[in-house]
Amino acid sequence: MKNPLNRREFIRQGALAGLGAATAGLTFSGGCRWLPAKERLMMGVAPTGREAVRVGFVGIGNMGSAHVKNLLQIPNCQITAVCDIREERTAWAKNEITTAGFSEPAIYGRDDWDYKRMCDREDLDLVYNAAPWRWHAPISLAAMECGKHAASEVNLALTIDDCWKLVETSERTRRHCAMMENCCYDRTEMIVLNMIRQGVFGEILHGECGYLHDLRAHNLSPTGYQGMWRIKQMERLNGNTYPTHGIGPMAWCMDIHRGDAFDYLVSMNTPSTGINELANRLADEADDRQTREHYASWAKKQYAKGDVNITLIKTKLGKTIICKHDTSLPRPYSRDFLVQGSKGLLRKYPSEKVHIEGLTKNHEWEDMTSYNEKYLHPVWQNLEKQTAGMELAGHGGMDYIEDYRLIQALRSGLVPDIDVYDSVAWSAIIPMSNDSSNRGSKQVKFPDFTRGQWKVKRPLQVDLVKVI
Amino acid sequence: MKNPLNRREFIRQGALAGLGAATAGLTFSGGCRWLPAKERLMMGVAPTGREAVRVGFVGIGNMGSAHVKNLLQIPNCQITAVCDIREERTAWAKNEITTAGFSEPAIYGRDDWDYKRMCDREDLDLVYNAAPWRWHAPISLAAMECGKHAASEVNLALTIDDCWKLVETSERTRRHCAMMENCCYDRTEMIVLNMIRQGVFGEILHGECGYLHDLRAHNLSPTGYQGMWRIKQMERLNGNTYPTHGIGPMAWCMDIHRGDAFDYLVSMNTPSTGINELANRLADEADDRQTREHYASWAKKQYAKGDVNITLIKTKLGKTIICKHDTSLPRPYSRDFLVQGSKGLLRKYPSEKVHIEGLTKNHEWEDMTSYNEKYLHPVWQNLEKQTAGMELAGHGGMDYIEDYRLIQALRSGLVPDIDVYDSVAWSAIIPMSNDSSNRGSKQVKFPDFTRGQWKVKRPLQVDLVKVI
Numbered sequence: 001m002k003n004p005l006n007r008r009e010f011i012r013q014g015a016l017a018g019l020g021a022a023t024a025g026l027t028f029s030g031g032c033r034w035l036p037a038k039e040r041l042m043m044g045v046a047p048t049g050r051e052a053v054r055v056g057f058v059g060i061g062n063m064g065s066a067h068v069k070n071l072l073q074i075p076n077c078q079i080t081a082v083c084d085i086r087e088e089r090t091a092w093a094k095n096e097i098t099t100a101g102f103s104e105p106a107i108y109g110r111d112d113w114d115y116k117r118m119c120d121r122e123d124l125d126l127v128y129n130a131a132p133w134r135w136h137a138p139i140s141l142a143a144m145e146c147g148k149h150a151a152s153e154v155n156l157a158l159t160i161d162d163c164w165k166l167v168e169t170s171e172r173t174r175r176h177c178a179m180m181e182n183c184c185y186d187r188t189e190m191i192v193l194n195m196i197r198q199g200v201f202g203e204i205l206h207g208e209c210g211y212l213h214d215l216r217a218h219n220l221s222p223t224g225y226q227g228m229w230r231i232k233q234m235e236r237l238n239g240n241t242y243p244t245h246g247i248g249p250m251a252w253c254m255d256i257h258r259g260d261a262f263d264y265l266v267s268m269n270t271p272s273t274g275i276n277e278l279a280n281r282l283a284d285e286a287d288d289r290q291t292r293e294h295y296a297s298w299a300k301k302q303y304a305k306g307d308v309n310i311t312l313i314k315t316k317l318g319k320t321i322i323c324k325h326d327t328s329l330p331r332p333y334s335r336d337f338l339v340q341g342s343k344g345l346l347r348k349y350p351s352e353k354v355h356i357e358g359l360t361k362n363h364e365w366e367d368m369t370s371y372n373e374k375y376l377h378p379v380w381q382n383l384e385k386q387t388a389g390m391e392l393a394g395h396g397g398m399d400y401i402e403d404y405r406l407i408q409a410l411r412s413g414l415v416p417d418i419d420v421y422d423s424v425a426w427s428a429i430i431p432m433s434n435d436s437s438n439r440g441s442k443q444v445k446f447p448d449f450t451r452g453q454w455k456v457k458r459p460l461q462v463d464l465v466k467v468i
Numbered sequence: 469m470k471n472p473l474n475r476r477e478f479i480r481q482g483a484l485a486g487l488g489a490a491t492a493g494l495t496f497s498g499g500c501r502w503l504p505a506k507e508r509l510m511m512g513v514a515p516t517g518r519e520a521v522r523v524g525f526v527g528i529g530n531m532g533s534a535h536v537k538n539l540l541q542i543p544n545c546q547i548t549a550v551c552d553i554r555e556e557r558t559a560w561a562k563n564e565i566t567t568a569g570f571s572e573p574a575i576y577g578r579d580d581w582d583y584k585r586m587c588d589r590e591d592l593d594l595v596y597n598a599a600p601w602r603w604h605a606p607i608s609l610a611a612m613e614c615g616k617h618a619a620s621e622v623n624l625a626l627t628i629d630d631c632w633k634l635v636e637t638s639e640r641t642r643r644h645c646a647m648m649e650n651c652c653y654d655r656t657e658m659i660v661l662n663m664i665r666q667g668v669f670g671e672i673l674h675g676e677c678g679y680l681h682d683l684r685a686h687n688l689s690p691t692g693y694q695g696m697w698r699i700k701q702m703e704r705l706n707g708n709t710y711p712t713h714g715i716g717p718m719a720w721c722m723d724i725h726r727g728d729a730f731d732y733l734v735s736m737n738t739p740s741t742g743i744n745e746l747a748n749r750l751a752d753e754a755d756d757r758q759t760r761e762h763y764a765s766w767a768k769k770q771y772a773k774g775d776v777n778i779t780l781i782k783t784k785l786g787k788t789i790i791c792k793h794d795t796s797l798p799r800p801y802s803r804d805f806l807v808q809g810s811k812g813l814l815r816k817y818p819s820e821k822v823h824i825e826g827l828t829k830n831h832e833w834e835d836m837t838s839y840n841e842k843y844l845h846p847v848w849q850n851l852e853k854q855t856a857g858m859e860l861a862g863h864g865g866m867d868y869i870e871d872y873r874l875i876q877a878l879r880s881g882l883v884p885d886i887d888v889y890d891s892v893a894w895s896a897i898i899p900m901s902n903d904s905s906n907r908g909s910k911q912v913k914f915p916d917f918t919r920g921q922w923k924v925k926r927p928l929q930v931d932l933v934k935v936i
Contacts, residue, residue, distance in 0.1 A: 205738040205797070206776040214831060266734040266909045270673040271786045273810050308674040308808065310788055312778055312909065318739045320778055322790065329673070330825035331813055332833045340776065342741045345799055350833050353818055357798035363682060365800045365818050441734045441780065443908050 041453055042170045042177075042420055043257070047149065049413030056081040056124045056148070058108075058115045058139050059131030060089040061226055063153050067130055067180075068093050070403045072100040073390060077407045083108035083118045086226065115139050119146040126151055126410060128180075132229040137162040144175040151178050151406055154244040156423040158237070159431050160447060163424035167449050170420040178406055178416050179423035181248035183335065185398040185405070188348050188368075189249040190377035190462070192339055195346070196253055197463055198375070200356060202343030204254055209246030210324030212334040216278045219327070222294050231298065234275065234305035239267055239433030240325040241305065244426045246335055247313075247323050248418075252460055253339050257421050260317045261454035262446040265429065267436035269306025274328030276303070303328075311433045316454070323429065379405070379462055409461070417461045421449050509921055510638045510645075510888055511725070515617065517881030524549040524592045524616070526576075526583045526607050527599030528557040529694055531621050535598055535648075536561050538871045540568040541858060545875045551576035551586045554694065583607050587614040594619055594878060596648075600697040605630040612643040619646050619874055622712040624891040626705070627899050628915060631892035635917050638888040646874055646884050647891035649716035651803065653866040653873070656816050656836075657717040658845035658930070660807055663814070664721055665931055666843070668824060670811030672722055677714030678792030680802040684746045687795070690762050699766065702743065702773035707735055707901030708793040709773065712894045714803055715781075715791055716886075720928055721807050725889050728785045729922035730914040735901035737774025742796030744771070771796075779901045784922070791897065847873070847930055877929070885929045889917050 057068055057079055064084075071077050082093040082105045090107045097105050108118040115135075119127055119142045127143030129136060130153040137157045140150035156179040157163045170177045183189060196204060218224040219231045233241060254260055279299035286292035307328045313321040324336055337348035344356035352368035360366045383401055392400040409416045425446065432444045448454070525536055525547055532552075539545050550561040550573045558575045565573050576586040583603075587595055587610045595611030597604060598621040605625045608618035618638075624647040625631045638645045651657060664672060686692040687699045701709060722728055747767035754760035775796045781789040792804055805816035812824035820836035828834045851869055860868040877884045893914065900912045916922070 203741060205741065206778075206794075264908065266736070266780070266911075268734070268780045268782055268788050269786075270788050273671060273673065277810055306786075307810075308788060310674075310780055310790055312734070312736045312780060314736055314909065318737075318774075320736050320738050320776060322778055326674075326808075329808065329813070330811060330823065330830075331808070332823050332831055340794075340797065340799070342745055342775075343798065345797070347818070350815070350821055351818075355798065355800050362798075363800055440732065440911050441782065441909075443734075443910065 038453060040171050041450065042174070043450065043453055043456075044415050044458055045174070045176070046413050046415050047176055047410055050125055050411055052076045052078055053407050053410045054078050054080045054123050054125045056083065056118050056121065056127045057093065058083040058118065058127065058129035059135070059153075060084045060086075060093050061130065064089075064130035065092070066399055067128065067153075067403060068096055070392065070400045071128075071407070072096060072102070073392075073400070074404050074407050076411045078102055079105055080123050081106040081108060081118050081121055083115050085109050085112060085114075116142050119143050119148060124148050126406075129153065132226065133158060133233065134229075137166060140177050141165060141169050144169045144173045144177060147173065147175065149176045149178075149410060151180055152423075154179055154181055154248075155242065155427040155430055157427045157430075160428060163428050163447070163449065166424055167420055176410075176416050177420040177423060178418045179244065179427065180402050180406070181244050181418060181426065182399045182402045183245040184248045184252055184418070185379070185401040186249070187376075187380055187396070187398070188352060189252075189337065190380055191368075191372055191375045192337075192346055193249070193252055193462070194375045194377045195371065196339065196341070200343070200375075201339060201341030201345065202357075204319065204339060204341045206320050206340040207250045207253060208322040208324075208336050208338035209250045210322070210326070210334070210336045211242050211245045212324060212326040212331060212336060214329065214331050214333075215327040216274055216330075220275065220279055220282065220295065220298055222291075231275065234303045234328075235301060236304055237430070237434055238269055238304045238306055238309070239431075239435070239437045240309045240311045240323060240429055241434075242325055242327070243311070243323050243429040243433070246337070247321070247426050247429060248422075249337065250321055250323075250339070251422060251426060252462075254315060254319055254321075255457070255460070256315070256425065257450055257454045258460060259455065259457040260315045260319065261448065261450065262425055263314045263316045264443050264445045265311050265313045265432055265436060266441045266443055267309060267311040267433035268441050269437045270308040272303045272306050272328070274307045274330075276301075306437070309433060309437060311429060311436070313429075377462070405462070415461050424449050506921060508639050509918065510642070511918065511921055512883050512926055513642070513644070514881050514883050515644060515878055518593055518879055520544045520546055521875050521878045522546050522548045522591055522593045524551065524586050524589065524595045525561065526551040526586070526595065526597035527603070527621070528552045528554075528561050529598065532557075532598035533560070534867055535596065535621075535871060536564055538860065538868045539596075539875070540564060540570070541860075541868070542872050542875050544879045546570055547573055548591050549574040549576060549586050549589055551583050553577050553580060553582075584610050587611050587616060592616050594874075597621065600694065601626060601701065602697075605634060608645050609633060609637050612637045612641045612645060615641065615643065617644045617646075617878060619648055620891075622647055622649055623710065623895045623898055625895045625898075628896060631896050631915070631917065634892055635888055644878075644884050645888040645891060646886045647712065647895065648870050648874070649712050649886060649894065650867045650870045651713040652716045652720055652886070653847070653869040654717070655844075655848055655864070655866070656820060657720075657805065658848055659836075659840055659843045660805075660814055661717070661720055661930070662843045662845045663839065664807065664809070668811070668843075669807060669809030669813065670825075672787065672807060672809045674788050674808040675718045675721060676790040676792075676804050676806035677718045678790070678794070678802070678804045679710050679713045680792060680794040680799060680804060682797065682799050682801075683795040684742055684798075688743065688747055688750065688763065688766055690759075699743065702771045702796075703769060704772055705898070705902055706737055706772045706774055706777070707899075707903070707905045708777045708779045708791060708897055709902075710793055710795070711779070711791050711897040711901070714805070715789070715894050715897060716890075717805065718789055718791075718807070719890060719894060720930075722783060722787055722789075723925070723928070724783070724893065725918055725922045726928060727923065727925040728783045728787070729916065729918065730893055731782045731784045732911050732913045733779050733781045733897065733900055733904060734909045734911055735777060735779040735904035736909050737905045738776040740771045740774050740796070742775045744769075774905070777901060777905060779897060779904070781897075845930070873930070883929050892917050
């Protein structure tokens with residue numbers, strides 16, 4: 001670990017270790033497993049502030065390129081190193097970085113594991129990765145082990161084992177590990193969050209969410225995902241393989257780990273038909289032999305992944321959530337976002353509608369339009385002023401906000417919006433829904449990654465710090 | 469049993485009993501349990517045709533009144549007896565019947581069990597009941613025991629035990645027992661059914677449905693349901709207590725008991741808040757002491773029924789269904805109807821949208837309007853001509869069609885659209901979802917009421933007989 005703990009963190013860790021030894025009578029090398037949860041956990045822990053946040057970026061593909069562009073526009077942020085096994089992608093990033101007026105970044109990419117060498121650099125505060133899914137956990141773990149904070153594209157982890165490793169590593173190294181769930185910051189989702197905080201929907205009881213996006217063509221395309229990694233995933237893993245765009249905003253709406261927690265889930269899949277059908281058709285329609293053979297090879301495979309997955313989640317306080325996944329059938333894009341409380345409800349798709357008792361006519365929907373301005377979240381109010389005229393990469397501004405909020409938290413020494421507990425609880429739905437749906441929709445309990453501390457009512461950072 | 473079997477039915481039953489004895493080596497008095505399923509079942513069994521269908525009607529409240537009005541307009545139908553414990557309701561019915569030019573009906577209603585005396589009459593072919601839920605099974609059983617066909621408002625049964633009793637009684641008495649699920653006949657649902665039959669959506673994989681209707685005020689009103697029966701139900705029973713408006717049309721779309729069957733369900737509830745909140749508010753707002761005390765008495769009760777119930781159903785062929793129930797929160801009406809196949813999908817709420825691969829622009833919805841005329845179901849084409857200028861009671865015509873179809877099937881000796889197996893499988897969701905949701909969303913298997921005969925691909929009667 002070349003980047004030594006600074007004085008402030010050193011003192012805190014020393015104090016905690018002492019307290020742990022005194023209270024629980026136990027500490028052991030390499031971990032602080034037996035510290036009392038309240039002291040050991042990385043919940044609500046402010047990082048050390050810095051003048052500027054130095055980022056090492058791993059994986060510069062579809063989403064990585066968008067994040068690199070955003071980071072170059074964020075104040076007090078610098079990309080000092082980049083890593084990708086594709087030389088043209090690091091060359092692209094280097095060009096973007098120098099064109100933006102920054103020094104040349106260090107380049108990594110000798111092999112799949114070269115991110116480890118990068119994590120070891122001294123001039124990094126944050127390792128941010130947008131690599132294929134299976135690399136998210138290993139890269140984040142390597143970053144924290146080297147004393148860097150970790151940020152990862154969704155999903156953070158694919159196994160419960162990795163979820164625990166990430167929690168324990170974050171706690172031991174006192175480094176944050178944040179999954180970058182952009183949909184938490186979408187304009188509508190943040191308006192809804194603001195409405196919930198102001199009591200518009202009463203007590204929240206039920207939510208619906210998901211990721212419903214026809215990705216067949218992109219998943220099957222020879223140029224879609226590097227090495228066809230995304231479709232290969234579908235040969236092995238069933239269940240909801242991409243839950244966080246839905247469940248992230250829902251967790252915020254339901255105060256998950258801030259007074260409530262996911263208790264258990266049950267999950268169900270349809271058969272798998274969509275990929276084979278389209279691959280067959282694309283093979284038939286191909287103009288050349290190479291393309292035909294490409295599609296034919298994917299047409300004859302068997303996919304574990306059912307076309308539609310429906311997962312039901314019950315929270316400790318008894319709330320219910322439907323979380324859907326559907327990326328292999330022809331359909332319009334949707335995240336099926338719906339939040340329902342004792343005084344009304346809102347649905348985002350196919351159009352934004354709301355019903356609020358006493359305001360909306362009984363038994364009817366009304367367009368959400370009339371509430372948008374009144375309840376625009378302060379974070380968005382701030383962003384829209386600040387970024388007027390800027391070209392923001394990715395999904396209409398929400399990707400910029402998520403990057404902006406993390407960088408400013410690390411710079412100003414504020415608690416990040418999404419911590420390791422949020423990140424792993426949202427990701428754990430992947431292996432758990434696979435398990436449940438493969439075993440007759442059996443009930444699967446969420447591990448309590450917070451060791452009981454979910455009960456503590458804490459504010460969500462976006463509510464508390466209105467403008468950073 | 470005063471109404472003797474007619475010759476044709478007598479011969480059939482005799483032949484079947486003989487076949488049963490020869491094949492299984494077993495018959496016993498009072499039942500034909502050991503006949504081979506194919507011979508014993510009431511699937512696809514045509515009733516004996518009649519010149520006119522003579523109806524005894526039980527329960528003339530909210531829905532009963534609408535059915536009475538419709539039956540009086542249906543050709544070849546006569547209401548010869550009516551039964552209700554409220555004298556003003558039988559008087560109302562008598563007046564409607566005589567005003568329509570029919571003879572005075574016999575009146576029953578001495579006590580809760582007077583329907584039994586009515587079932588025993590000779591001049592009845594069908595006993596139709598729209599009594600409170602808990603009476604549906606007993607009245608239908610009494611009807612069949614007296615040699616009458618039975619029709620019941622939804623739901624048909626509240627326990628698995630009653631489901632089996634209804635099946636066994638229908639089989640033994642060779643009388644049909646049809647649950648009158650009006651939503652099967654709704655205009656849009658029948659258009660969708662027609663589109664499915666013509667392959668527009670490809671292989672059907674997933675469906676969503678439910679009953680989402682803010683009934684708080686009606687359930688709590690002193691004049692809403694006779695003796696407050698509907699809200700009393702909520703003190704005892706959790707789960708989806710009213711599944712059939714959603715699951716009926718879905719079962720038709722998915723060929724349930726015509727090549728597929730429900731396999732199992734899992735179910736989940738939110739806490740119960742809605743009834744208590746509104747009752748408290750209505751008590752506060754009451755102008756007089758009596759009203760205040762009425763609402764206050766319901767405000768202080770505890771309700772087993774969670775505000776929102778979500779049930780997932782898996783079919784034997786692996787299809788998935790979300791079935792929702794939500795009648796205790798402020799919200800717009802919806803049945804959340806959605807059917808999804810390998811080539812596209814349709815949603816009915818909040819507005820009718822469709823996506824069909826190759827026809828709709830990729831990743832977008834289009835209004836269903838342009839498909840409505842092309843795919844209008846022949847049953848509706850016929851009805852709209854036939855009833856032009858008539859005043860139809862209940863839900864825009866679908867209630868008339870359901871009554872019309874049953875009466876014409878009994879008159880013409882055609883297989884009814886909905887048989888006892890459909891009726892009990894749809895109703896069984898009530899006790900099963902209660903069981904699952906009270907036990908951590910445990911998997912609950914559907915009983916196979918068809919004893920394996922669900923595998924046989926048979927046409928649905930509305931597809932086959934286009935115009936009767």
